[in-house]
Amino acid sequence: MKRPVLSSVxxxxxxxxxxxxxxxxYTVQPAASKLGFSGSFQGETFxxxxxxxxxxxxxxxxxxxxxxxxxxxxxxxxKTGDSDRDSALPGSDFFDxxxxxxxxxxxxxxxxNGAQVIADGKLTLRGVTKPVSLDVxxxxxxxxxxxxxxxxxxxxxxxxxxxxxxxxSVIGADVKVTAHxxxxxx
Amino acid sequence: MTLRSTTDRWGxxxxxxxxxxxxxxxxxGVFGLLMDLSHSPMQKINWLALHKSIGLTVLALAxxxxxxxxxxxxxxxxxAPRWQQWSARAVHAFLYALIVAIPLSGWWFNSxxxxxxxxxxxxxxxxxxxxxxxxxxxxxxxxxxxxxxxLLVLVAHVGAALKHHVFDNDNVLRRMLPFGRPRPLPDTxxxxx
Numbered sequence: 011m012k013r014p015v016l017s018s019v020x021x022x023x024x025x026x027x028x029x030x031x032x033x034x035x036y037t038v039q040p041a042a043s044k045l046g047f048s049g050s051f052q053g054e055t056f057x058x059x060x061x062x063x064x065x066x067x068x069x070x071x072x073x074x075x076x077x078x079x080x081x082x083x084x085x086x087x088x089k090t091g092d093s094d095r096d097s098a099l100p101g102s103d104f105f106d107x108x109x110x111x112x113x114x115x116x117x118x119x120x121x122x123n124g125a126q127v128i129a130d131g132k133l134t135l136r137g138v139t140k141p142v143s144l145d146v147x148x149x150x151x152x153x154x155x156x157x158x159x160x161x162x163x164x165x166x167x168x169x170x171x172x173x174x175x176x177x178x179s180v181i182g183a184d185v186k187v188t189a190h191x192x193x194x195x196x
Numbered sequence: 197m198t199l200r201s202t203t204d205r206w207g208x209x210x211x212x213x214x215x216x217x218x219x220x221x222x223x224x225g226v227f228g229l230l231m232d233l234s235h236s237p238m239q240k241i242n243w244l245a246l247h248k249s250i251g252l253t254v255l256a257l258a259x260x261x262x263x264x265x266x267x268x269x270x271x272x273x274x275x276a277p278r279w280q281q282w283s284a285r286a287v288h289a290f291l292y293a294l295i296v297a298i299p300l301s302g303w304w305f306n307s308x309x310x311x312x313x314x315x316x317x318x319x320x321x322x323x324x325x326x327x328x329x330x331x332x333x334x335x336x337x338x339x340x341x342x343x344x345x346x347l348l349v350l351v352a353h354v355g356a357a358l359k360h361h362v363f364d365n366d367n368v369l370r371r372m373l374p375f376g377r378p379r380p381l382p383d384t385x386x387x388x389x
Contacts, residue, residue, distance in 0.1 A: 052245060053320040054312035092310060093329075098237065174238035179317055180245075 033076035035196040036067040036154060042192035045083065049165070050182030051095070058090035058099075067157060067193060071127065071148055074120040079129060079159075083113040104170050110136050120146070129159065135168040144187075154194035161187050201268050204378045205371035210268060213261040214372060217254060217295055224250040225298075225343045248306065249316045255299035262292060274366050280356075287352050294346045301342055305335035 046059040062084035069077045085105040090096055100107040117131040118141075126145055133142040144161035163185045165171055171181050201207040206214070228247050234240035273281055303324055306313050310327030314320050360368035370376040 052241075052312035053314045053317070174236055177238070180238075180241065 033068045033070040033073045033078075036069065036157075036193035037196055038065050038067065039192040039194060043190060045189045047163075047185050047187045049185045052180060056090055056092065056095070058088055060084065060087045061089060062087035065191060067191065069148060069155075069157065074122070074127065077117070077120050077129075079115065079117045079131065081115040083115075085111060085113055103173060103175055106136055115142065133163065133168075135163075136170055138168045140167050154192070157189075157191040157193055159189050163187055201271055203271055204367065205271060205376075207268060209264055210270075211372060211374055213257060213264060215374060217257050217261065220250055220254050220257070221295055221298065221346070224254065225346070228340075228343070245314060245317075248302065248313060251299040251302045252313075252315050252321070254295060255303070258292075258295040258299070262296075271371055274360070274368055283352070284356065287349055287356070290349045291346075291353060294342060294349065298339070298342045298346060301335070301339040305332075305339045308332055308335045
Protein backbone atom coordinates (compact mmCIF):
# COMPACT_ATOMS: atom_id res chain seq x y z
CA MET A 11 0.00 0.00 0.00
CA LYS A 12 1.36 3.42 -0.94
CA ARG A 13 1.70 6.06 1.67
CA PRO A 14 2.14 9.21 -0.40
CA VAL A 15 2.39 11.55 2.61
CA LEU A 16 5.05 9.51 4.34
CA SER A 17 6.94 9.02 1.09
CA SER A 18 6.93 12.75 0.43
CA VAL A 19 8.15 13.45 3.94
CA UNK A 20 10.91 10.92 3.51
CA UNK A 21 11.78 12.38 0.15
CA UNK A 22 11.86 15.93 1.58
CA UNK A 23 14.04 14.79 4.46
CA UNK A 24 16.36 13.01 2.07
CA UNK A 25 16.61 16.11 -0.10
CA UNK A 26 17.10 18.41 2.87
CA UNK A 27 19.71 16.21 4.53
CA UNK A 28 21.63 14.27 1.91
CA UNK A 29 23.23 11.21 3.47
CA UNK A 30 20.53 10.90 6.11
CA UNK A 31 19.05 7.42 6.13
CA UNK A 32 15.67 7.12 4.44
CA UNK A 33 13.61 3.95 4.10
CA UNK A 34 13.68 2.60 0.54
CA UNK A 35 10.73 1.20 -1.37
CA TYR A 36 11.41 -2.21 -2.83
CA THR A 37 9.88 -4.39 -5.49
CA VAL A 38 9.63 -8.12 -4.82
CA GLN A 39 11.10 -10.49 -7.40
CA PRO A 40 8.43 -13.22 -7.32
CA ALA A 41 10.46 -15.95 -9.02
CA ALA A 42 13.19 -15.75 -6.38
CA SER A 43 10.88 -15.19 -3.42
CA LYS A 44 8.84 -17.59 -1.36
CA LEU A 45 6.10 -17.34 1.22
CA GLY A 46 5.95 -20.58 3.13
CA PHE A 47 4.67 -22.08 6.34
CA SER A 48 4.95 -25.25 8.34
CA GLY A 49 2.36 -26.91 10.48
CA SER A 50 2.01 -30.29 12.09
CA PHE A 51 -0.41 -33.14 11.45
CA GLN A 52 -0.44 -36.37 13.46
CA GLY A 53 2.96 -35.64 14.94
CA GLU A 54 4.60 -34.88 11.61
CA THR A 55 5.71 -31.49 10.32
CA PHE A 56 4.53 -30.54 6.86
CA UNK A 57 5.58 -27.59 4.73
CA UNK A 58 3.43 -25.50 2.50
CA UNK A 59 3.59 -22.31 0.52
CA UNK A 60 1.43 -19.78 -1.27
CA UNK A 61 2.04 -19.33 -4.97
CA UNK A 62 0.22 -16.02 -5.27
CA UNK A 63 0.88 -13.02 -3.05
CA UNK A 64 2.05 -9.44 -3.29
CA UNK A 65 4.13 -7.40 -0.88
CA UNK A 66 4.93 -3.71 -0.64
CA UNK A 67 8.17 -3.36 1.29
CA UNK A 68 9.68 -0.15 2.57
CA UNK A 69 12.70 -0.71 4.71
CA UNK A 70 15.95 0.67 6.02
CA UNK A 71 17.65 -0.92 9.01
CA UNK A 72 18.79 2.55 10.08
CA UNK A 73 15.32 4.07 9.74
CA UNK A 74 12.89 1.60 11.26
CA UNK A 75 10.44 4.37 12.04
CA UNK A 76 9.62 4.63 8.35
CA UNK A 77 9.71 0.93 7.54
CA UNK A 78 6.49 -0.73 6.45
CA UNK A 79 5.39 -4.13 5.11
CA UNK A 80 2.07 -4.68 3.47
CA UNK A 81 1.38 -8.20 2.25
CA UNK A 82 -1.68 -9.67 0.57
CA UNK A 83 -1.92 -13.44 0.11
CA UNK A 84 -4.29 -15.28 -2.24
CA UNK A 85 -5.28 -18.17 0.03
CA UNK A 86 -6.52 -20.43 -2.75
CA UNK A 87 -2.92 -20.66 -4.01
CA UNK A 88 -1.90 -22.83 -1.06
CA LYS A 89 0.18 -25.95 -1.76
CA THR A 90 1.38 -28.49 0.80
CA GLY A 91 2.33 -31.52 -1.29
CA ASP A 92 -0.68 -33.58 -0.17
CA SER A 93 -3.75 -33.68 -2.39
CA ASP A 94 -6.18 -34.38 0.49
CA ARG A 95 -4.84 -31.45 2.49
CA ASP A 96 -4.66 -29.15 -0.52
CA SER A 97 -8.30 -29.79 -1.33
CA ALA A 98 -9.35 -29.29 2.32
CA LEU A 99 -7.46 -26.06 3.07
CA PRO A 100 -9.45 -23.71 0.80
CA GLY A 101 -12.73 -25.13 2.17
CA SER A 102 -15.04 -23.53 4.69
CA ASP A 103 -13.49 -25.45 7.63
CA PHE A 104 -10.08 -23.90 7.00
CA PHE A 105 -9.38 -20.74 4.94
CA ASP A 106 -12.91 -20.47 3.58
CA UNK A 107 -11.68 -18.80 0.40
CA UNK A 108 -15.22 -18.44 -0.93
CA UNK A 109 -15.89 -15.84 1.79
CA UNK A 110 -12.35 -14.68 2.53
CA UNK A 111 -10.20 -15.01 -0.58
CA UNK A 112 -7.17 -13.18 0.79
CA UNK A 113 -5.17 -12.75 3.96
CA UNK A 114 -3.61 -9.38 4.70
CA UNK A 115 -0.67 -8.46 6.90
CA UNK A 116 0.29 -4.86 7.56
CA UNK A 117 2.94 -3.65 9.97
CA UNK A 118 2.08 -1.28 12.78
CA UNK A 119 5.66 -0.67 13.90
CA UNK A 120 9.17 -2.02 14.15
CA UNK A 121 11.34 -2.51 17.24
CA UNK A 122 14.65 -4.02 18.19
CA ASN A 123 15.16 -6.80 20.67
CA GLY A 124 18.95 -6.86 21.02
CA ALA A 125 20.24 -7.29 17.49
CA GLN A 126 16.93 -8.76 16.25
CA VAL A 127 14.49 -6.50 14.45
CA ILE A 128 10.87 -7.36 15.08
CA ALA A 129 7.99 -6.24 12.89
CA ASP A 130 4.73 -5.88 14.79
CA GLY A 131 1.66 -5.99 12.66
CA LYS A 132 -1.90 -7.04 12.18
CA LEU A 133 -2.89 -10.15 10.31
CA THR A 134 -6.36 -10.40 8.86
CA LEU A 135 -7.26 -13.97 8.06
CA ARG A 136 -10.67 -15.55 7.66
CA GLY A 137 -12.32 -12.30 8.73
CA VAL A 138 -10.37 -12.04 12.00
CA THR A 139 -7.70 -9.42 12.68
CA LYS A 140 -5.10 -10.11 15.37
CA PRO A 141 -1.59 -8.90 16.15
CA VAL A 142 1.23 -10.99 14.75
CA SER A 143 4.96 -10.27 15.14
CA LEU A 144 7.69 -11.32 12.75
CA ASP A 145 11.45 -11.56 13.17
CA VAL A 146 13.11 -9.60 10.37
CA UNK A 147 16.50 -10.30 8.79
CA UNK A 148 17.48 -7.78 6.15
CA UNK A 149 20.55 -8.27 4.02
CA UNK A 150 21.53 -5.51 1.59
CA UNK A 151 22.94 -6.82 -1.69
CA UNK A 152 24.41 -5.25 -4.82
CA UNK A 153 21.12 -4.99 -6.75
CA UNK A 154 18.79 -4.61 -3.79
CA UNK A 155 18.40 -6.79 -0.72
CA UNK A 156 17.07 -10.01 0.65
CA UNK A 157 14.49 -10.00 3.39
CA UNK A 158 13.74 -13.02 5.55
CA UNK A 159 10.92 -12.99 8.05
CA UNK A 160 9.50 -15.62 10.32
CA UNK A 161 6.83 -15.72 12.95
CA UNK A 162 4.20 -17.92 14.49
CA UNK A 163 0.47 -17.79 13.79
CA UNK A 164 -1.93 -19.55 16.14
CA UNK A 165 -4.41 -21.02 13.67
CA UNK A 166 -7.30 -21.16 16.13
CA UNK A 167 -7.05 -17.40 16.78
CA UNK A 168 -8.36 -17.06 13.24
CA UNK A 169 -10.70 -20.04 13.23
CA UNK A 170 -8.57 -21.93 10.69
CA UNK A 171 -9.63 -25.52 11.28
CA UNK A 172 -12.34 -24.92 13.84
CA UNK A 173 -15.04 -27.30 14.99
CA UNK A 174 -13.86 -30.90 14.82
CA UNK A 175 -10.54 -29.73 13.38
CA UNK A 176 -9.79 -27.71 16.53
CA UNK A 177 -8.27 -30.86 18.07
CA UNK A 178 -4.65 -29.72 18.40
CA SER A 179 -3.50 -33.24 19.25
CA VAL A 180 -4.15 -34.01 15.59
CA ILE A 181 -3.52 -30.67 13.88
CA GLY A 182 -0.92 -28.53 15.66
CA ALA A 183 -2.04 -25.16 17.04
CA ASP A 184 1.00 -23.22 15.89
CA VAL A 185 1.83 -22.56 12.29
CA LYS A 186 5.29 -21.21 11.59
CA VAL A 187 5.32 -18.69 8.79
CA THR A 188 8.51 -18.00 6.88
CA ALA A 189 9.14 -15.79 3.91
CA HIS A 190 12.18 -15.14 1.81
CA UNK A 191 11.95 -12.07 -0.40
CA UNK A 192 14.34 -11.04 -3.12
CA UNK A 193 14.08 -7.25 -3.36
CA UNK A 194 15.11 -4.66 -5.88
CA UNK A 195 14.98 -0.97 -5.07
CA UNK A 196 12.27 0.97 -6.85
CA MET B 197 -1.79 -73.05 33.76
CA THR B 198 1.90 -72.60 33.01
CA LEU B 199 3.37 -69.71 31.08
CA ARG B 200 5.18 -72.06 28.74
CA SER B 201 3.57 -74.69 26.59
CA THR B 202 3.61 -78.26 27.86
CA THR B 203 3.15 -81.59 26.13
CA ASP B 204 -0.63 -81.49 26.53
CA ARG B 205 -1.51 -77.81 26.15
CA TRP B 206 -0.41 -74.41 24.97
CA GLY B 207 1.08 -72.17 27.68
CA UNK B 208 -0.55 -68.98 28.97
CA UNK B 209 1.70 -66.74 26.87
CA UNK B 210 1.03 -68.62 23.63
CA UNK B 211 -2.72 -68.49 24.36
CA UNK B 212 -2.58 -64.77 25.16
CA UNK B 213 -0.76 -64.08 21.86
CA UNK B 214 -3.21 -66.27 19.92
CA UNK B 215 -6.43 -64.76 21.22
CA UNK B 216 -5.24 -61.13 21.49
CA UNK B 217 -3.96 -61.13 17.91
CA UNK B 218 -7.06 -62.98 16.67
CA UNK B 219 -9.36 -60.40 18.23
CA UNK B 220 -7.26 -57.40 17.23
CA UNK B 221 -6.67 -58.36 13.60
CA UNK B 222 -10.28 -59.40 12.95
CA UNK B 223 -11.73 -56.38 14.73
CA UNK B 224 -9.30 -54.05 12.99
CA GLY B 225 -9.97 -55.66 9.62
CA VAL B 226 -13.72 -55.19 9.92
CA PHE B 227 -13.12 -51.67 11.24
CA GLY B 228 -10.93 -50.98 8.20
CA LEU B 229 -13.66 -52.15 5.83
CA LEU B 230 -16.23 -49.94 7.55
CA MET B 231 -14.04 -46.80 7.40
CA ASP B 232 -16.27 -45.15 4.80
CA LEU B 233 -19.17 -45.03 7.27
CA SER B 234 -17.47 -42.10 9.03
CA HIS B 235 -19.71 -39.06 8.95
CA SER B 236 -16.99 -36.42 8.57
CA PRO B 237 -13.46 -36.17 7.18
CA MET B 238 -12.06 -35.53 10.68
CA GLN B 239 -13.78 -38.62 12.04
CA LYS B 240 -12.26 -40.61 9.20
CA ILE B 241 -8.84 -39.16 10.06
CA ASN B 242 -9.30 -40.27 13.68
CA TRP B 243 -10.65 -43.70 12.71
CA LEU B 244 -7.74 -44.23 10.35
CA ALA B 245 -5.32 -43.18 13.08
CA LEU B 246 -6.88 -45.74 15.41
CA HIS B 247 -6.86 -48.42 12.69
CA LYS B 248 -3.14 -47.78 12.06
CA SER B 249 -2.33 -47.81 15.78
CA ILE B 250 -4.09 -51.15 16.29
CA GLY B 251 -2.42 -52.53 13.17
CA LEU B 252 1.03 -51.53 14.41
CA THR B 253 0.22 -53.20 17.73
CA VAL B 254 -0.72 -56.39 15.87
CA LEU B 255 2.55 -56.24 13.96
CA ALA B 256 4.57 -55.85 17.16
CA LEU B 257 2.64 -58.66 18.86
CA ALA B 258 3.02 -60.91 15.82
CA UNK B 259 6.79 -60.48 15.81
CA UNK B 260 6.98 -61.12 19.56
CA UNK B 261 4.75 -64.13 19.08
CA UNK B 262 7.02 -65.62 16.42
CA UNK B 263 9.98 -65.15 18.77
CA UNK B 264 8.05 -66.78 21.60
CA UNK B 265 6.95 -69.66 19.38
CA UNK B 266 10.57 -70.27 18.40
CA UNK B 267 11.64 -70.25 22.07
CA UNK B 268 8.60 -72.00 23.52
CA UNK B 269 7.94 -74.69 20.93
CA UNK B 270 4.47 -76.26 20.84
CA UNK B 271 2.51 -79.21 22.17
CA UNK B 272 2.99 -82.26 19.96
CA UNK B 273 0.51 -82.71 17.13
CA UNK B 274 -2.46 -84.92 17.90
CA UNK B 275 -2.64 -88.19 15.97
CA ALA B 276 -4.24 -87.56 12.58
CA PRO B 277 -3.82 -88.62 8.96
CA ARG B 278 -0.66 -87.26 7.30
CA TRP B 279 -2.60 -85.03 4.90
CA GLN B 280 -4.37 -83.36 7.82
CA GLN B 281 -1.11 -82.72 9.63
CA TRP B 282 0.43 -81.18 6.53
CA SER B 283 -2.68 -79.10 5.87
CA ALA B 284 -2.61 -77.85 9.43
CA ARG B 285 1.04 -76.87 9.10
CA ALA B 286 0.37 -75.06 5.82
CA VAL B 287 -2.61 -73.21 7.31
CA HIS B 288 -0.59 -72.21 10.38
CA ALA B 289 2.28 -71.02 8.19
CA PHE B 290 -0.15 -68.85 6.20
CA LEU B 291 -1.69 -67.45 9.38
CA TYR B 292 1.69 -66.54 10.86
CA ALA B 293 2.71 -64.95 7.56
CA LEU B 294 -0.55 -63.00 7.28
CA ILE B 295 -0.52 -61.50 10.76
CA VAL B 296 2.84 -59.97 9.80
CA ALA B 297 2.04 -59.24 6.15
CA ILE B 298 -1.30 -57.49 6.67
CA PRO B 299 -0.03 -54.78 9.04
CA LEU B 300 3.20 -54.47 7.01
CA SER B 301 1.19 -53.96 3.82
CA GLY B 302 -0.79 -51.27 5.66
CA TRP B 303 2.45 -49.56 6.64
CA TRP B 304 3.59 -49.79 3.01
CA PHE B 305 0.24 -48.41 1.76
CA ASN B 306 0.49 -45.56 4.27
CA SER B 307 4.05 -44.79 3.11
CA UNK B 308 2.94 -44.71 -0.53
CA UNK B 309 0.24 -42.16 0.31
CA UNK B 310 2.77 -40.02 2.19
CA UNK B 311 0.63 -39.81 5.35
CA UNK B 312 2.07 -39.66 8.86
CA UNK B 313 2.16 -42.88 10.86
CA UNK B 314 1.59 -42.37 14.54
CA UNK B 315 1.05 -44.94 17.30
CA UNK B 316 -1.84 -43.80 19.55
CA UNK B 317 -0.54 -40.19 19.35
CA UNK B 318 2.61 -41.27 21.21
CA UNK B 319 5.33 -41.47 18.57
CA UNK B 320 5.76 -41.53 14.81
CA UNK B 321 7.22 -44.23 12.62
CA UNK B 322 9.13 -43.59 9.40
CA UNK B 323 7.85 -44.36 5.91
CA UNK B 324 8.96 -47.68 4.44
CA UNK B 325 9.15 -46.27 0.90
CA UNK B 326 8.89 -42.77 -0.59
CA UNK B 327 5.48 -41.35 -1.47
CA UNK B 328 4.24 -42.63 -4.84
CA UNK B 329 0.74 -41.72 -5.99
CA UNK B 330 0.85 -44.25 -8.83
CA UNK B 331 1.05 -47.12 -6.31
CA UNK B 332 -1.73 -45.82 -4.06
CA UNK B 333 -4.58 -47.84 -5.51
CA UNK B 334 -2.51 -51.01 -5.87
CA UNK B 335 -1.15 -50.83 -2.31
CA UNK B 336 -4.65 -50.36 -0.94
CA UNK B 337 -5.77 -53.42 -2.91
CA UNK B 338 -2.92 -55.55 -1.58
CA UNK B 339 -3.70 -54.50 2.00
CA UNK B 340 -7.42 -55.23 1.65
CA UNK B 341 -7.15 -58.48 -0.31
CA UNK B 342 -4.63 -59.90 2.15
CA UNK B 343 -7.36 -59.50 4.78
CA UNK B 344 -9.91 -61.32 2.59
CA UNK B 345 -7.31 -64.05 2.11
CA UNK B 346 -6.89 -64.21 5.90
CA LEU B 347 -10.65 -64.77 6.25
CA LEU B 348 -10.43 -67.56 3.70
CA VAL B 349 -7.58 -69.27 5.57
CA LEU B 350 -9.52 -68.75 8.81
CA VAL B 351 -12.41 -70.78 7.43
CA ALA B 352 -10.02 -73.74 7.20
CA HIS B 353 -8.41 -72.96 10.58
CA VAL B 354 -11.65 -72.51 12.53
CA GLY B 355 -13.41 -75.27 10.61
CA ALA B 356 -10.64 -77.76 11.41
CA ALA B 357 -10.53 -76.72 15.08
CA LEU B 358 -14.29 -77.21 15.42
CA LYS B 359 -14.17 -80.50 13.53
CA HIS B 360 -11.55 -81.78 15.98
CA HIS B 361 -13.51 -80.49 18.96
CA VAL B 362 -16.96 -81.65 17.98
CA PHE B 363 -16.43 -84.75 15.86
CA ASP B 364 -13.03 -86.07 16.96
CA ASN B 365 -13.48 -85.17 20.64
CA ASP B 366 -9.76 -84.47 20.93
CA ASN B 367 -7.78 -81.68 22.54
CA VAL B 368 -6.82 -79.62 19.49
CA LEU B 369 -9.17 -76.75 20.42
CA ARG B 370 -9.28 -77.32 24.18
CA ARG B 371 -5.57 -76.91 24.62
CA MET B 372 -5.72 -73.43 23.03
CA LEU B 373 -8.90 -72.23 24.81
CA PRO B 374 -8.19 -69.53 27.44
CA PHE B 375 -9.56 -71.63 30.30
CA GLY B 376 -9.76 -74.93 28.51
CA ARG B 377 -8.65 -78.10 30.27
CA PRO B 378 -7.39 -80.91 28.10
CA ARG B 379 -9.46 -84.06 28.15
CA PRO B 380 -7.64 -86.94 29.82
CA LEU B 381 -5.48 -88.67 27.24
CA PRO B 382 -7.25 -91.75 25.83
CA ASP B 383 -4.37 -94.08 26.64
CA THR B 384 -4.54 -93.24 30.37
CA UNK B 385 -8.31 -93.66 30.54
CA UNK B 386 -8.93 -96.44 28.12
CA UNK B 387 -11.24 -96.26 25.13
CA UNK B 388 -13.53 -93.24 25.51
CA UNK B 389 -15.92 -94.13 22.72
